[in-house]
Amino acid sequence: MAQAKTKTAATTARQSPPDYRIIYNWDGAPLDYSEIPFTTEKFLEKVYAIAKDTQVGAMFWCVGSEHAEWPSKKIETLWTEDGKGYDSVRSMRHAEGVKKLFEGGNNPYQAMVKRGHELGMAVYASVRMNDNHFYGTKPEEFKRLKKGSRLRRDHPEWLLSEMQVPEQRAIGSWNMAIAEVREHRLEYITEACMQADWDGVELDWQRHAFHVPENDGYRLRYTLTDLQRAVRRMTDKIAQKRGKPFYVAARVSATLESCRRIGYDIEAWAKEGLCDIIIPAGCSGTDPDVEVEKFKKLVEGTGIKVYAGLDSLGRQDAKRLISGAAWKDGWVRAVAAGDWDRGVDGMYVFNWHGNEKGWRSLLTTIGSPDTLKGKDKVYAAIHRGPIAQDEPKRNAVNDRIYGETAVALYQTFAGEGPRFQVRVHDDVAAESKAGKLKSTELHIEIEHFSSNGDKVDVWLDGKKIGEPKVRDVAAEDAGNPSDVSENKWLVWSLTPEQASKGTHVIKAVYAGRDPRMKKPMVISHVEIMVFYK
Numbered sequence: 213m214a215q216a217k218t219k220t221a222a223t224t225a226r227q228s229p230p231d232y233r234i235i236y237n238w239d240g241a242p243l244d245y246s247e248i249p250f251t252t253e254k255f256l257e258k259v260y261a262i263a264k265d266t267q268v269g270a271m272f273w274c275v276g277s278e279h280a281e282w283p284s285k286k287i288e289t290l291w292t293e294d295g296k297g298y299d300s301v302r303s304m305r306h307a308e309g310v311k312k313l314f315e316g317g318n319n320p321y322q323a324m325v326k327r328g329h330e331l332g333m334a335v336y337a338s339v340r341m342n343d344n345h346f347y348g349t350k351p352e353e354f355k356r357l358k359k360g361s362r363l364r365r366d367h368p369e370w371l372l373s374e375m376q377v378p379e380q381r382a383i384g385s386w387n388m389a390i391a392e393v394r395e396h397r398l399e400y401i402t403e404a405c406m407q408a409d410w411d412g413v414e415l416d417w418q419r420h421a422f423h424v425p426e427n428d429g430y431r432l433r434y435t436l437t438d439l440q441r442a443v444r445r446m447t448d449k450i451a452q453k454r455g456k457p458f459y460v461a462a463r464v465s466a467t468l469e470s471c472r473r474i475g476y477d478i479e480a481w482a483k484e485g486l487c488d489i490i491i492p493a494g495c496s497g498t499d500p501d502v503e504v505e506k507f508k509k510l511v512e513g514t515g516i517k518v519y520a521g522l523d524s525l526g527r528q529d530a531k532r533l534i535s536g537a538a539w540k541d542g543w544v545r546a547v548a549a550g551d552w553d554r555g556v557d558g559m560y561v562f563n564w565h566g567n568e569k570g571w572r573s574l575l576t577t578i579g580s581p582d583t584l585k586g587k588d589k590v591y592a593a594i595h596r597g598p599i600a601q602d603e604p605k606r607n608a609v610n611d612r613i614y615g616e617t618a619v620a621l622y623q624t625f626a627g628e629g630p631r632f633q634v635r636v637h638d639d640v641a642a643e644s645k646a647g648k649l650k651s652t653e654l655h656i657e658i659e660h661f662s663s664n665g666d667k668v669d670v671w672l673d674g675k676k677i678g679e680p681k682v683r684d685v686a687a688e689d690a691g692n693p694s695d696v697s698e699n700k701w702l703v704w705s706l707t708p709e710q711a712s713k714g715t716h717v718i719k720a721v722y723a724g725r726d727p728r729m730k731k732p733m734v735i736s737h738v739e740i741m742v743f744y745k
Contacts (some may be wrong), residue, residue, distance in 0.1 A: 228515035232269030233579035267579025343699020382422035412459030
């Protein structure tokens with residue numbers, strides 16, 4: 213495929229990367245999947261099983277974040293454990309497995325690149341800029357608990373404290389404002405890039421997105437840009453030495469507002485050409501509201517590609533009237549259809565662990581608008597999570613900021629209520645005329661719904677719609693001994709015109725409540741289902 217020259221302020225020698233359709237990020241999990249010792253060939257089978265014969269055009273392999281997962285003389289390796297042993301059999305398999313491959317003269321990363329190229333995929337090293345799976349460990353506690361690397365244990369002053377980041381999951385993360393931290397991260401990234409003939413490197417800023425003291429992200433954004441700039445200089449040298457491109461990808465937040473809040477100066481990165489691919493994405497969960505149009509406008513004329521990030525689906529847990537698998541596929545297809553419709557260059561998937569069966573229905577369809585056409589979709593209002601004050605934030609304070617559900621439903625003076633936007637990207641009217649459409653429905657889940665007195669009036673695009681069918685998941689589940697659930701689903705059949713392509717506004721209004729109930733009703737999910745024959 214011909215590659216267009218990139219026009220940036222930094223250089224005119226760089227090239228825009230090819231179109232990959234889908235980028236698949238492997239977090240290194242296949243190293244945990246086999247008993248040690250295992251062969252390079254078995255490792256490669258595990259790595260590529262999920263992506264082979266799909267629309268995946270690039271494999272991003274996480275080489276780690278805390279320890280070097282390769283023989284290193286400068287950086288503490290994953291298998292250097294200070295005599296404390298491993299925390300789990302899984303972590304032992306991971307560390308000892310890759311160690312034994314290298315000791316046997318086999319470089320698994322170079323073998324991965326070779327196999328990926330044989331399958332027609334580009335292969336990038338991926339580095340997590342901050343990976344905080346320490347779950348609130350305070351900086352001064354790392355040494356006593358023997359957690360993390362020696363560098364982390366020896367320098368608590370380089371880590372974010374509970375006074376700097378109230379979010380528990382952020383405590384103990386590297387503070388990128390510290391020059392020594394940035395020097396260490398650059399050394400790590402540089403060594404990682406030298407382990408194989410990679411096609412490029414991903415700087416995964418979003419896993420996890422805590423890099424400087426809270427509320428200082430915008431003011432300290434120059435420090436993150438300093439590291440991004442240093443990596444770009446390093447990769448330019450690699451490209452010059454190899455005589456071919458060495459691309460830089462950056463995974464950032466889904467909205468420009470959150471990017472600024474965290475400290476990602478996307479405007480400067482685009483202007484200076486500090487990356488070739490930008491991946492706006494949620495933090496530990498899919499954010500369906502990626503600002504595709506804004507990112508595309510920002511990189512216009514630079515040659516930088518924009519890939520919309522898809523992540524795990526935990527934020528959308530609910531007991532629905534269709535199967536979990538059907539809902540998952542329908543929702544992901546709808547999100548992808550919206551991203552393509554708004555001009556994205558490709559899709560990026562993260563935390564989609566699996567083998568050749570697990571995600572195939574999606575990895576063979578979401579990589580093109582054409583293959584998404586005529587497939588069932590679930591278009592949903594943005595779901596941010598529970599509204600209870602005691603629910604954990606789950607390290608997602610900077611994404612889904614415009615989430616409309618879940619929301620408590622209270623009586624109002626003017627008879628008004630919350631509004632929800634659902635964007636439909638299928639040409640429902642045309643599909644109906646072509647005889648391909650099966651049905652379209654509006655589904656609203658209401659928590660704590662009592663059939664004795666609870667009532668909700670609903671408007672669709674300014675028009676009040678009739679009485680819904682009140683359906684109960686438990687009653688429709690033949691394997692459930694209960695006839696009733698805590699929640700109910702209100703369901704309306706829609707005409708093709710009511711579910712036409714475009715943004716629909718749904719308004720829910722409190723119209724009555726069982727007087728015996730203390731908790732308010734909660735609008736948990738608002739979804740338009742598009743089903744095909």
